[in-house]
Amino acid sequence: xxxxxxxGILRLALWLLLAPLLPGxxxxxxxxxxxxxxxxxxxxxxxxxxxxxxxxxxxxLASPGFLAGPAVGWVAIVGAALLLxxxxxxxxxxxxxxxxxxIYLLALARFCTVWAALETGSAFEGMGSVREVSYAVLTEAxxxxxxxxxxxxxxxxxLAEILAPSAGAGxxxxxxxxxxxxxxxxxxxPFDDPNTHLELTMIHEAMILDHSGPPLAAILHGASVKLxxxxxxLVQAVLPIGAFAPLAGIGVLVxxxxxxxxxxxxxxxxxxxxxxxxxxxxxxxxxxLCLFALLVAWKGGAx
Amino acid sequence: xxxxxxxxxxxxxxxIPWAEVPEWPVADLVRVVADALTRNGRLxxxxxxxxxxxxxxxxxAEGPALSGVEGEGAIRLVAVVxxxxxxxxxxxxxxxxxxxxxxxxxxxxxxxxxFEREVWEQFGVEPEGHPWLKxxxxxxxxxxxxxxxxxxxxxxxxxxxxxxxxxxxxxPGHFRFQCAGEEVIHLEIALGYQHRGIERALAGGPxxxxxxxxxxxxxxxxxGHATAYATVLESLAGTEAPLRAQWLRAIALELERLxxxxxxxxxxxxxxxxxxxxxxxxxxxxxxxxxxxxxxxxRFGRGLVRPGGCRHDLEPERAKTMLAxxxxxxxxxxxxxxxxxxxxxxxxxxxxxxxxYPQQAAAIGMVGPAAxxxxxxxxxxxxxxxxxHRFAQAPVAVWSGGDVLARARVRWLEIQxxxxxxxxxIATPPEGGIRDELxxxxxxxxxxxxxxxxxxxxxxxxxxxxxGRFRRYKITDPSFHNWTxxxxxxxxxxxxxxxxxxxSFNLSYCGFDL
Numbered sequence: 001x002x003x004x005x006x007x008g009i010l011r012l013a014l015w016l017l018l019a020p021l022l023p024g025x026x027x028x029x030x031x032x033x034x035x036x037x038x039x040x041x042x043x044x045x046x047x048x049x050x051x052x053x054x055x056x057x058x059x060x061l062a063s064p065g066f067l068a069g070p071a072v073g074w075v076a077i078v079g080a081a082l083l084l085x086x087x088x089x090x091x092x093x094x095x096x097x098x099x100x101x102x103i104y105l106l107a108l109a110r111f112c113t114v115w116a117a118l119e120t121g122s123a124f125e126g127m128g129s130v131r132e133v134s135y136a137v138l139t140e141a142x143x144x145x146x147x148x149x150x151x152x153x154x155x156x157x158x159l160a161e162i163l164a165p166s167a168g169a170g171x172x173x174x175x176x177x178x179x180x181x182x183x184x185x186x187x188x189x190p191f192d193d194p195n196t197h198l199e200l201t202m203i204h205e206a207m208i209l210d211h212s213g214p215p216l217a218a219i220l221h222g223a224s225v226k227l228x229x230x231x232x233x234l235v236q237a238v239l240p241i242g243a244f245a246p247l248a249g250i251g252v253l254v255x256x257x258x259x260x261x262x263x264x265x266x267x268x269x270x271x272x273x274x275x276x277x278x279x280x281x282x283x284x285x286x287x288x289l290c291l292f293a294l295l296v297a298w299k300g301g302a303x
Numbered sequence: 304x305x306x307x308x309x310x311x312x313x314x315x316x317x318x319i320p321w322a323e324v325p326e327w328p329v330a331d332l333v334r335v336v337a338d339a340l341t342r343n344g345r346l347x348x349x350x351x352x353x354x355x356x357x358x359x360x361x362x363x364a365e366g367p368a369l370s371g372v373e374g375e376g377a378i379r380l381v382a383v384v385x386x387x388x389x390x391x392x393x394x395x396x397x398x399x400x401x402x403x404x405x406x407x408x409x410x411x412x413x414x415x416x417x418f419e420r421e422v423w424e425q426f427g428v429e430p431e432g433h434p435w436l437k438x439x440x441x442x443x444x445x446x447x448x449x450x451x452x453x454x455x456x457x458x459x460x461x462x463x464x465x466x467x468x469x470x471x472x473x474x475p476g477h478f479r480f481q482c483a484g485e486e487v488i489h490l491e492i493a494l495g496y497q498h499r500g501i502e503r504a505l506a507g508g509p510x511x512x513x514x515x516x517x518x519x520x521x522x523x524x525x526x527g528h529a530t531a532y533a534t535v536l537e538s539l540a541g542t543e544a545p546l547r548a549q550w551l552r553a554i555a556l557e558l559e560r561l562x563x564x565x566x567x568x569x570x571x572x573x574x575x576x577x578x579x580x581x582x583x584x585x586x587x588x589x590x591x592x593x594x595x596x597x598x599x600x601x602r603f604g605r606g607l608v609r610p611g612g613c614r615h616d617l618e619p620e621r622a623k624t625m626l627a628x629x630x631x632x633x634x635x636x637x638x639x640x641x642x643x644x645x646x647x648x649x650x651x652x653x654x655x656x657x658x659x660y661p662q663q664a665a666a667i668g669m670v671g672p673a674a675x676x677x678x679x680x681x682x683x684x685x686x687x688x689x690x691x692h693r694f695a696q697a698p699v700a701v702w703s704g705g706d707v708l709a710r711a712r713v714r715w716l717e718i719q720x721x722x723x724x725x726x727x728x729i730a731t732p733p734e735g736g737i738r739d740e741l742x743x744x745x746x747x748x749x750x751x752x753x754x755x756x757x758x759x760x761x762x763x764x765x766x767x768x769x770x771g772r773f774r775r776y777k778i779t780d781p782s783f784h785n786w787t788x789x790x791x792x793x794x795x796x797x798x799x800x801x802x803x804x805x806x807s808f809n810l811s812y813c814g815f816d817l
Binding site: 030033034035036123124126127130189190193195196197198199200201268269270271272273274275276277278 | 461462463464465470471484485572574575576577578579581582583646648649651652656797798799800801802
C-alpha cells in the first residue's frame with residue numbers, strides 16, 4: 001500500500017518536473033531553424049520560479065472564481081495526466097472507463113480557464129474565450145473519435161488496455177489527426193501563436209492577460225503538462241509500445257515524445273498561422289481523420 | 304473657369320512672395336480649391352494662419368503661441384494643391400476673416416476632412432457642415448480630447464478598445480472597434496498622445512533646436528523631414544544645396560526606405576507567425592541602418608542633412624565599402640522575401656485582406672506605398688522631382704488590389720528599385736563641395752517642399768514674416784493622409800487581421816501628432 005502511494009507520488013513528481021522541459025525544446029528548435037541562439041531550454045523553469053515569488057494583482061471586479069479557475073484547472077490537468085499509462089509502467093489510477101474521465105477532466109480545465117477569463121469582463125478575454133470554446137467543439141469531437149477508434153480496435157474502455165497495443169491499420173490516420181489536435185489544444189501555430197503580443201489575434205494568451213504571479217505560474221505550468229500529456233497520448237496511441245521489452249518501451253515512449261516536440265517546433269518554424277476563419281476547416285479535417293481511423297478499426301477487422 | 308479663379312502655380316522646392324499668392328473671400332477659396340481638386344488635384348496641405356493683430360505687434364519673446372499657429376483673432380486659410388500629372392503645385396489663400404464659421408471644403412472633397420478638423424481645433428473656426436467635427440490632437444488634462452466615438456447600435460454589436468498602451472514597444476494610439484462577433488463594422492482611430500507642439504515651437508524660428516526637432520518629427524523619417532526642412536530654408540534663401548549634397552540626401556533617403564521597408568516585411572511575417580522571414584528581416588534592417596551609420600555616423604541619419612547642404616561626405620573609399628555591403632544585404636533581403644512569397648500559408652493570410660479600393664484611396668487623398676498598392680501612380684520623386692531626383696529616378700512601384708499583399712508587394716518592389724537606384728548613384732558621384740553658407744530667408748514669402756519619405760509625401764510649408772522669421776510652419780506627414788485609409792481597410796474584416804493591416808501601413812503616430 002505504502003509502496004503504491006510512494007510510486008504514485010513519484011509518478012506525479014515526474015510529470016510535474018518534466019513537463020516544463022517541452023516548451024523549452026520547442027523554443028530551441030525554433031531558434032535553431034531561425035539561426036538564433038534562443039532562450040535556455042530551462043527557461044520556463046526560471047519563469048515559473050520568478051512568477052511564484054511575485055505578488056498577485058487582482059481586479060476589484062473579479063470574484064474568487066478568478067483565482068479558483070487556474071487552481072482547479074491545474075488540478076484537473078494534472079489529474080488527467082496521472083490517469084495516463086506510461087508504456088510498460090502502466091497507469092497508477094487506471095480503472096475501466098478512465099478514458100471518459102480523462103476527456104472530462106480536460107474539459108473541466110478548459111471550463112475553468114474560460115471562467116476565470118470572463119471574470120475580468122475585458123473585451124480581449126471575452127474574445128479569447130469565444131474563440132477557445134468555438135474551436136474546442138471541433139477538437140473534442142476529434143478526440144472522441146480518436147478514443148472511440150482505439151476502444152473499438154482494442155476492445156477496452158481503460159486507457160491501459162487501449163493504449164498499450166498498436167492502433168492497427170488506422171495508426172497513420174490517428175497520428176495525423178491527433179497531432180493536429182495536439183497543436184490546436186496547446187495553442188501552437190498554425191492555430192495560435194504562443195509568442196505573439198497582439199491581443200486581437202490571441203486565443204489562449206488573451207484569456208490569461210489579467211493573471212499574474214502564482215496563478216499565472218499555475219496556468220503556464222498546467223499548459224506545459226497538457227502539452228506533455230497530449231504528446232504521450234499521441235505516441236502511445238500510434239506506436240505499439242506494448243510490443244517492446246519494458247526498457248525499450250520506455251525508450252520508444254521518450255523518443256516518441258521528443259520527436260513530437262521537435263515536430264511542433266518545426267511546424268512553428270516553417271508555417272504561418274492560419275486566419276481564424278480557416279481554423280475550423282483544419283479542425284474538421286482532424287476530426288475526419290480520426291473518424292476514418294474509427295471506421296478502419298470498426299470495419300477493418302479488429303483483432 | 305476664368306483666370307481670376309486660378310491658384311498660383313509653384314514648383315516643388317520653390318518659394319513665392321506672400322503678396323503674390325492669390326486671395327479670395329473664404330467661401331470662394333473653398334469653391335476654387337474644390338474645383339482644383341476635381342481637376343485631378345490632390346490636397347497636400349490646408350491650414351490657418353493668424354493675421355497679425357493691429358496695434359503693437361507681439362514680439363516672439365512675449366508669446367510664440369500667438370504668432371500664427373493658434374489663436375482667436377482673424378485668420379487666413381492657405382491651400383496647397385498638387386497636380387501630379389502636370390508636375391506642378393498650386394497655392395491659394397483666403398482673405399482674413401474673423402467669422403466663426405465658413406462652408407466646409409470636406410463636403411465638396413473628402414481629402415480635407417482631417418485638415419478642417421485641425422483648423423477648427425487650432426483657431427476655433429467651424430467648417431460648417433463638417434460631418435465628423437472633433438479634435439485631432441488637442442489634449443484635455445493628461446490625454447487627448449478624444450470626444451465621442453462613432454457607435455454602431457445593435458444587440459450583437461460589441462465594442463473593443465485597444466490602446467493607447469499597447470503590448471508591444473510601439474507608439475501610443477487608441478483604436479475603437481465596433482464589432483459584430485469577429486467582424487469589424489467600423490474602426491475609429493484617435494491619436495494625439497504624442498503631441499509635442501512642434502509647429503508651435505517653430506513660430507519665430509528657425510531656433511537653435513529646430514533642426515533637431517525636424518529630425519525627430521517622425522524619427523524613422525529623419526532624412527525625409529530633414530530634407531524637406533532644409534529645402535524650405537534653401538528655397539527661402541533663393542538658392543539650393545550643392546549638387547553633391549543633393550546626391551548625398553538622395554542616397555540617405557533610399558537607405559532609410561530600404562531599412563524601413565525591410566523591417567516592415569519582417570514585422571508582417573512576424574504577425575502571421577512566419578519565423579524565417581521575420582527573423583532574417585530583423586537582422587537585415589539593422590544592416591541597412593548600419594549603412595546609414597557608415598554614411599553619417601548615425602543609424603537613423605541624424606546629423607547628416609543641414610540647411611545649405613550636408614555635414615558628411617561619402618568619400619570614394621567609403622562609397623566602395625557601402626556598395627559592397629549593399630550588395631550582400633540586398634541578396635539577403637532577396638532570400639528573405641523569397642521565403643515570404645513562396646509560403647502558401649503566408650499568401651493565404653495576405654490576399655484579399657484589408658482592401659482599400661482605388662476610388663477610396665483617391666477620395667481620401669492617400670499617399671506613398673499605401674496609395675501605390677491601390678493602383679494609384681503617385682510618387683513625389685517622379686511627379687514633383689526636386690533635388691537630385693531631377694537627374695536620377697527610380698521607376699514608381701505600383702501594385703493593384705489594395706490588400707495587405709499589395710502593400711507588402713509594393714514594399715518589396717521599392718526595396719529592389721531603391722537598391723538598383725543606389726547601385727547606379729553611388730557609383731557615379733557628382734563633384735563639388737557639400738555645404739554652402741545660407742543667405743537669410745526672404746521676408747514675407749511662402750515656400751513649399753515635398754519629399755517622398757518611405758511612408759509617402761512629406762510636405763513642409765513655411766511662411767516668413769517681415770524679418771524673415773517663420774510666421775507659420777506647417778508640417779504634413781504622410782501618416783496624416785493615410786490613417787483614414789487604415790480605418791477603411793478594416794471595414795468588414797476580421798478583427799484578428801487588424802495587426803497585419805496596421806503593419807502593412809505602418810503609419811507614424813508622432814508624425815501625425817507633431
